[in-house]
Amino acid sequence: MGIVSNYVNEVRHEFLSQELSKKSVDPNPVKQLEKWIEEAVDSQVLEPNAMIVSTVDDKLQIPSSRVVYLRGIENNNLRFYTNYHSRKGAEIEEATSSNISVLFFYAELERQVRVEGTISRLSEEESDAYFNSRPIESKLGAWASEQSQEIESRQVLIDRLEMYKQKFGDEVPRPPHWGGYEIKPGNFEFWQGRPARLHDRIVYTKVEPDNSWEIKRIAP
């Protein structure tokens, strides 16, 4: 235990002393994000792949947030998987705008990354490919849980899981209401805690039409 926490502290301090500047960051913010995720893994933070996704209920104009796992970055787009009938799924599907907000927070490293972008569904084939890579318990769970709907008791879940286990055996198909989304980032902000509250904030803005990135520093 002592060895692990000493190691974590050493790594943490190494990153905390790193400055973030327009020159030191990667010109591609997705690469910079990947670097920070790798450093979060190296420094053994809890849940380095967790990100907070915020959606808005279009009719009520009420925002809501929840944690999901980043399950891959493909062609600079961030991917996660969920139930399309969940609260987030319904809000994404019914929204007139495809705008979305994502946040990564690494408390131990005093780092935060804000991402704003647009969201769209992954293809059925891509969702199948990811679903098929999951352990059987997770596959059955996707059928058993009508995510975000009211249930009478926990027993309902246990009974549904058993029912689908009997129904499918070893070959569990992807539920049609379960799959992936990908987020195409438009803006990023990397925040690094620094001494005396003089934190570093580096912002990337996508410049159309050539999709290059403009980088600037903003005040903490």
Ligand SMILES: Cc1cc2nc3c(=O)[nH]c(=O)nc-3n(C[C@H](O)[C@H](O)[C@H](O)COP(=O)(O)O)c2cc1C
């Ligand atoms: C660390 C962590 C990772 C999670 N990963 C996912 C995920 O990848 N997909 C998902 O649907 N829910 C995930 N959840 C659960 C969500 O936070 C949330 O409870 C669920 O998706 C229902 O949200 P909604 O009612 O807003 O749709 C995760 C929760 C935590 C704490």
